[in-house]
Amino acid sequence: MAFGDQYRTWKVDTSKVPAACGLSGVISEDGNRMSGEIIIESMRVIHDRGNGLGGGFAGYGIYPQNAGHHAMHIMFEDEAGKAACEAMLAEELEVASAEEIPTAPSAAIVNPPLLWRYFALPRGEKVKASGLADDDFMVRLVMKINTTVPGTFVFSSGKNMGVFKAVGFAEDVGEFYRLGEYQAYTWIGHGRFPTNTPGWWGGAHPFNILDWAVVHNGEISSYGINKRYLEMFGYECTLLTDTEVMAYLFDLLIRKHGLPMEIACKVLAAPFWKDIDADEDVEEKELYESLRMVYASALVNGPFAVIVGYSRGMLGLNDRIKLRPLIAATKDDLLYVSSEESAIRQICPKPDRVWAPNAGQPVIGQLKGDV
């Protein structure tokens, strides 16, 4: 058995291997769609940032024919889990269509679970009875499936977007899922090098809820605090990886609490008290003081570089002292963010501008119009 084979299963195993992850993302602010080949090519350059224990992607705008439906990507350990889950889906949702996620079997991707997608909408009467808004109903359903159906995990639940992830190197995962056959206006990618948590299919990045997808390099030392805080709002962390809290924090702060993206970033990568104390802009100072007090438990501590995809944009963000690399570039209507400049230059040889974002300063690309 070759090194790492014992982890190349979809199920949880224990591993503790040191190092770093690789990130890359691109958005067309004009909403022009790009083949998934582009993000595979970018990730291929930073192959060595991962170790084959996780790779994944998210694409936005990939399901124009079913744009109004939630695209539920679900992994099942076995047929029993699939049957139990489908019974639950049928009860809670109007499922318009269901199909196996197309894959290209490859020697690089070993022992995949059953991978299915369901285009669905919540049943009106169920939503009404729950007293929840549609999106909250969907969040609760994802949590219910992930916590109660054995061997079953929803890894993508947004509209007109999808997460594709596996145990393997990023470029192999991209080819396994045939990403070249999808067209997206935003792509984000991740090559994993697990440090503190198992390398398994559910633990590969991106982490998703509704249209939020997060890829992360680093480790979230505030995971326990963030997890318990999120539990108060009904989010259950089931995927055994710290990054999961990021996806739920964005959903909570922006969708639920209505914070603008820039402000949410100041919650997650909060300015230091010493810098707040020295802030001469009184209004800003009061804002930062309030955010730190109200959202103390949503502060994300530890080293991180993240790229976040959402239906209207893409974000790159570093921790407060830039303990992980992040570089950005623009070319015409395109914004690129990555762990390494070479991953950008592979798919954009001559950018208009390349710069290293400062610690805690968000880089945001936003769609200008409808897509």
Added chain:
Amino acid sequence: MAKSAQKKARSVTLDATGQYYREMNTEVRELARDGCDEIVLDGINGQRYIADGLVDKVRIVINGVPGNDLGAFMDGPTVIVNDNAQDGVGNTMNSGKIVIRGHAGDVIGYGMRGGKVFVKGNVGYRVGIHMKSYRDQVPIVVAGGRAGDFFGEYMAGGLLVLLGLGEGEGAVAGNYLGTGMHGGTIYVRGEITDHQLGSEVREFPLCDDDIKMLADLLAEFAADVEIDLAGVEPDQFKKLQPFSHRPYGNLYCY
């Protein structure tokens, strides 16, 4: 054929487009050992560890963006990068010179103990961290642009010079400048506030030796990175040094 009989400088160009770093670096190492004077690497994008540990007096020209840890443990060569560079340039480098004709990333000159790293543009976070010197081994990092936080963190020796030219907003260097510094000198051209400075560091007046050293160094830098330094004068720099040689000398003495 006897290599020593060759008078004419020997230059070899390799097309490294899409090549994995291991094969490419093996080829470079063999050419250098073989007495090659110049190796031109075309089509570079992201290949790590170029010129690492090389001890030969070879000149390596890189066309493209080299990967991380360019020139780590390097001991002799001259490396010219006609583009931007990534993180960890000159990591623990011992001698030689690395010239970047673009910007460079984080942790440039990490633990560097000799030689020179010249960067035309901006540099990232933690540049010059843990640099050290011993007798005539004095590592030097010069950046034409701005630097991120932790410039010269835990610096124990050597020189960091920051010119503050080009695009960018706010201060020429970030926060925590010289935090934990206990040796070496940082020269910064631009405003620095006390809020930015590590608690071990303060400004000292420039002396004649500083002015002369900076004048020579700036001329060498300008020629190497191909930049016009009209208007940049040695007396415009602020000199930062630790004011205690052993700030933690009493830490474990009760």
